[in-house]
Amino acid sequence: MNTQSPPRFDPTRVPHLLGPFAPVSEEVDVEELEVSGRIPDALDGLYLRNGPNPRFTPIGSYLYPVDGDGMLHGVRLSGGRARYRNRFVRTPAMAAEERAGRALWGGLESMITPDADQVGPLLAGTFKDLPDINVVRHAGRMLALAESACPYRIDAELATLGREDFGGALPAGITAHPKTDPVTGEMVVFCYALEPPYLTWSVIGRDGAVTRGPTPVDGADQPVMIHDMALTARYVVLVLAPAFFDLRAAAAGGSFLAWRPERGTRVALVPRDGGPVRWAEGEAFWLWHTVNAYDDGAGADAAVVLDYVEWSRLTLGSGDKGGDGAAEVTGGPARARIDPASGTLSRALLDDCRVEFPRIDDRLLGRPHRRAAFASGTGRADLLTGEYDAVRWYDTATGSSQVWAAGDLAVGEPVFAPEPGSGSEDRGYWLTFATDRTDGTSWFLVFAAGEPESGPVARARIPVRVPLGLHGCWLPSDGG
DSSP: BBBBBOOOGGGGGOOOGGGOOOOOOOEEESSEEEEEEEEOOOOEEEEEEOOOOOOOOOOOOOTTTOOBBBBBEEEEETTTTEEEEEOOOOOOOHHHHHHHOOOOSSSSSTTBOHHHHHHHHTTTTTTOOOOOSSEETTEEEEEEESSSSSEEEEEETEEEEEEEEEEEEEEEEEESSOOOTTOOOOOEEEEESSSSSSEEEEEEEEOOOOEEEEEEOTTSSBBBBBOOOEEEEEEEEEOOOSSEEEEHHHHTTSSSSSEEEEEEEEEEETTTOOOOOEEEEEEEOOEEEEEEEEESSSTOEEEEEEEEEEEOOOOOTTGGGGGBBBBBOOEEEEEEEEEEEEEEEEEEEESSEEEEEEEGGGGGSSSOOSSEEEEEESSSOOOOOOSSEEEEEEEETTTOEEEEETTEEEEOEEEEEOOTTOOTTSEEEEEEEETTTTOOEEEEEEETSGGGOOOSSSEESSSSSSOOOOOOOEETTOOO
């Protein structure tokens, strides 16, 4: 680890620290948001979103989306009214930086860590906790989630309560994208590591107790980055793209991730009953996010259908535009069919439009779904990685899609809030934040699921800017 003076780094030249991505430092409470249209009375709860937001000007390096302190943005809805609150996820490292009044840790690429004189012996030489990617609620716990580390528990007012290791049962942490089975109530998680075992999976029961501790995935024999997972009634689905960690290269000033397409992409079907792992292999592709997966039939040899967003290779920062001789990254919404008997997978792009941040009605996780929503592009060439100017909804039964073009608004991940008492994917609302690129104004948007392409039925004006971020959830007041 590098404890020397930071190398030359100019954060004003990093696109993901500017414009709609630029971090904010103020924590605010706004009791009454100005609303255009009408917030449906059926929406009673909290829309909550996490995302990278450096507390202080970064040093050394900054790489979106894996760097940055976590900041939670919440809109509480009740009786047609809305209030807003934002709070940092306060880790021990952030507390040390607040005492110093400046950043002490560098970005992941720079590997700058402070010494004991700066932060004390417990934090000296350690990497900074970054619970900045997602936020979920399970068994009464609200958790801000990091890439593959211990989450941080937060309370109903978004105050940080501390690191959560589930009573010591999951000391290495969990994924940023756990999946909760709506039938069993179990939350299934994975964790990758730089040393053996390189990949483990675990299960947290409906009551919050760990019912399966870290279980190695047989056949995962090298450290690779895996951002998301999927779940079926039978399997944990883990996609191992050829994105290999290379700390030796990072220590020499290179990238800490190496893309090796000649190795292909492997898919592990891990039986939830603890049976032997079933592997499938194919040509190299990358995915950040899955949409959903399900078993296509009964019996151990039934195929698994996986919907996801496919990319031709891994990129970080602004690397999807090509440059330096690299080909532009291509991709789109895709469906794979994984055959556990033959160990093969077939893939098909469903569309060639630029999409990310896929979501469905979470009540259908692990079972067939019909509707899926994405943040989407309309074809503008000036959008950065993580920046989208439309919301798109797909019907998997017909192959059709509906689009709402956002104009100058940069929109985030759409999250589904079901109408209470209804089991239909078309009875509910899609929620997201949006920020205007021209003047920095931010909005909370509500779309009716029955005809979302008609645009928001309600817009709540956020009186402070909400930077573009990552993942969130809808937490109904009834705990459902």
